[in-house]
Amino acid sequence: METPHLTFPLLVTLLLNGVAIGMLYFLVAVGLSVIFGLMHVLNFAHGSMSMVGAYVGLAVFRLFGDPATGTAPTWAFALAILGGAMAGFVLGWVTERFLIRPLYKRPIFLILLTLGLILVLDETVKLIWGTSPQGLVIVPGLSGTVDVLGQPFAVYRIFLISFGLLMIGLTWYVVNKTRIGIIIRAGVQDSDMVQTLGINVRQIFTLVFAFGAALAAMGGIATTPFTGVHPAMSGDFLLKTFIVVVIGGFGSTTGTALGAICLGLTEQFLPWFFPRFAAVGPVVLMAVVLLVRPEGLFSVSGRRAG
Amino acid sequence: MTLLQLAGVHTYIGQFHILQGVDMQVEQGGVTVLLGRNGAGKTTTLKSIIGLLAPARGRVTLAGQAINGRPAYEVAQQGIGYVPEDRGVFVDLTVAENLLLAERRKGQLAARKAMLLELFPDLGRFWHQKGGRLSGGQQQMLAVSRALVPENKLLLIDEPSKGLAPIVVEQLAHAFNQLKSYTTIVLVEQNFWLASATGDRYYILDDGLTVHSGNMPDLIRDTELQARYLGVAAKGRAV
Numbered sequence: 001m002e003t004p005h006l007t008f009p010l011l012v013t014l015l016l017n018g019v020a021i022g023m024l025y026f027l028v029a030v031g032l033s034v035i036f037g038l039m040h041v042l043n044f045a046h047g048s049m050s051m052v053g054a055y056v057g058l059a060v061f062r063l064f065g066d067p068a069t070g071t072a073p074t075w076a077f078a079l080a081i082l083g084g085a086m087a088g089f090v091l092g093w094v095t096e097r098f099l100i101r102p103l104y105k106r107p108i109f110l111i112l113l114t115l116g117l118i119l120v121l122d123e124t125v126k127l128i129w130g131t132s133p134q135g136l137v138i139v140p141g142l143s144g145t146v147d148v149l150g151q152p153f154a155v156y157r158i159f160l161i162s163f164g165l166l167m168i169g170l171t172w173y174v175v176n177k178t179r180i181g182i183i184i185r186a187g188v189q190d191s192d193m194v195q196t197l198g199i200n201v202r203q204i205f206t207l208v209f210a211f212g213a214a215l216a217a218m219g220g221i222a223t224t225p226f227t228g229v230h231p232a233m234s235g236d237f238l239l240k241t242f243i244v245v246v247i248g249g250f251g252s253t254t255g256t257a258l259g260a261i262c263l264g265l266t267e268q269f270l271p272w273f274f275p276r277f278a279a280v281g282p283v284v285l286m287a288v289v290l291l292v293r294p295e296g297l298f299s300v301s302g303r304r305a306g
Numbered sequence: 307m308t309l310l311q312l313a314g315v316h317t318y319i320g321q322f323h324i325l326q327g328v329d330m331q332v333e334q335g336g337v338t339v340l341l342g343r344n345g346a347g348k349t350t351t352l353k354s355i356i357g358l359l360a361p362a363r364g365r366v367t368l369a370g371q372a373i374n375g376r377p378a379y380e381v382a383q384q385g386i387g388y389v390p391e392d393r394g395v396f397v398d399l400t401v402a403e404n405l406l407l408a409e410r411r412k413g414q415l416a417a418r419k420a421m422l423l424e425l426f427p428d429l430g431r432f433w434h435q436k437g438g439r440l441s442g443g444q445q446q447m448l449a450v451s452r453a454l455v456p457e458n459k460l461l462l463i464d465e466p467s468k469g470l471a472p473i474v475v476e477q478l479a480h481a482f483n484q485l486k487s488y489t490t491i492v493l494v495e496q497n498f499w500l501a502s503a504t505g506d507r508y509y510i511l512d513d514g515l516t517v518h519s520g521n522m523p524d525l526i527r528d529t530e531l532q533a534r535y536l537g538v539a540a541k542g543r544a545v
């Protein structure tokens with residue numbers, strides 16, 4: 001079998017592609033990671049929340065689009081991201097406040113609950129939007145390619161990298177520089193102790209759940225120009241998200257960012273070097289991390305939120 | 307004035323009936339020492355006060371107001387600072403962040419910083435270090451300081467001397483005596499030297515029950531009572 005020569009410009013393209021995809025994974029995974037670190041809740045429905053965000057985003061997008069061509073003005077995409085994020089926020093808020101909160105003392109029930117939520121959300125989406133995949137056309141302002149070292153590179157991917165870096169920066173700022181961030185990092189270690197300092201940690205749980213779902217929803221919409229919107233995307237997201245969080249370490253936002261980029265790059269480069277292992281590579285990577293460094297490659301002290 | 311009162315407090319952990327009628331009355335000011343051998347229920351008593359455990363029966367009142375059954379954050383906001391047995395220092399937070407977290411109003415730490423540094427000068431050197439990098443003694447000083455950031459009426463301190471060098475235990479004794487003019491302390495302590503050096507009143511718990519109480523000087527003289535309820539710990543001295 002002939003492998004094409006890996007030139008330097010191609011290497012750069014793969015690198016950028018990997019980072020761009022990694023940004024999507026970060027958006028979807030960071031909520032799962034912090035929610036688990038802080039509340040010890042493994043939200044299996046996190047991928048479904050991404051999917052719901054994508055569907056709501058698409059619905060908003062279509063409000064302003066041309067039904068014949070499927071195109072819409074650039075700002076419609078911004079509104080789609082915002083609308084999807086709001087849907088994710090509300091969904092996350094309601095889920096924590098009314099479904100998860102009564103069950104904190106019963107971890108087994110929590111697993112069943114979030115597994116059940118997958119079915120509910122997936123079926124609801126099918127009921128409203130049907131089962132066939134739907135596409136989202138890249139808006140004029142983000143379509144086309146630019147020249148990177150003589151290779152065409154999609155503008156949309158540059159948008160993804162910038163948007164992802166912005167979100168990583170914002171998350172980093174909130175977690176490391178604000179009072180809520182201090183509460184989150186402390187709560188990841190010992191939320192009882194945080195309570196005894198006079199802080200209503202449950203409110204923070206709700207907020208983290210809501211923002212985590214909102215970020216996941218944004219990730220869902222941002223993915224749709226590549227993959228379209230379809231009911232199976234929740235499962236895809238869930239698997240990728242678990243891989244990212246295992247690599248990065250539960251509870252760590254920095255770890256999630258690094259884990260996400262790591263997965264994005266693995267997916268881009270593996271087919272070049274070991275095409276046979278392209279499909280199983282990420283899962284093998286996760287298994288190896290679990291065996292060698294179960295606290296995550298990028299975590300310093302096991303559980304942390306920095 | 308009675309600051310804290312426990313009346314017939316029963317607390318379960320899971321299905322285990324741990325506290326089986328704890329009575330305590332803590333007057334405002336001074337240090338009340340809570341004594342008793344390992345497993346007597348001292349930690350469970352403090353957790354039942356702060357709200358980490360909810361008493362199944364009985365009443366806990368702070369300055370006349372019932373606080374039992376309230377969530378821990380509400381109890382703490384009534385003016386109680388809690389220093390747990392494991393110190394509860396957040397290892398990934400800096401010393402400054404650990405202290406900031408305890409603020410109930412913006413600016414409380416800034417207002418309190420000088421007092422804390424006078425009490426524990428070491429803290430200043432570690433201000434921007436992660437809590438996890440401190441020694442046991444420094445962590446204990448941080449944990450006590452954190453309880454002092456807001457204006458707490460009452461401090462609950464659980465076995466602060468555990469695992470610490472005698473010189474550090476002496477520093478704690480000095481600090482607690484200084485704090486008497488500022489707040490009221492309930493101190494769980496197995497180290498009889500620290501208990502004697504700081505305590506004004508004492509309560510002895512045994513098997514989840516209050517079995518004795520009185521003034522600390524009387525207990526210091528009563529070696530028979532010490533031997534009966536405090537066992538070998540009573541012979542220990544810090545220096």
Ligand SMILES: Nc1ncnc2c1ncn2[C@@H]1O[C@H](COP(=O)(O)OP(=O)(O)O)[C@@H](O)[C@H]1O
Nearest residue numbers: 319322324342343344345346347348349350351
């Ligand atoms: N999580 C728990 N589950 C069951 N029993 C417990 C638990 N925690 C403490 N106990 C029991 O409660 C009793 C009192 O414990 P504790 O209040 O920690 O005692 P002390 O602080 O006086 O040493 C002990 O017999 C202990 O074994």
Ligand SMILES: [Mg+2]
Nearest residue numbers: 348349350391
């Ligand atoms: Mg104890």
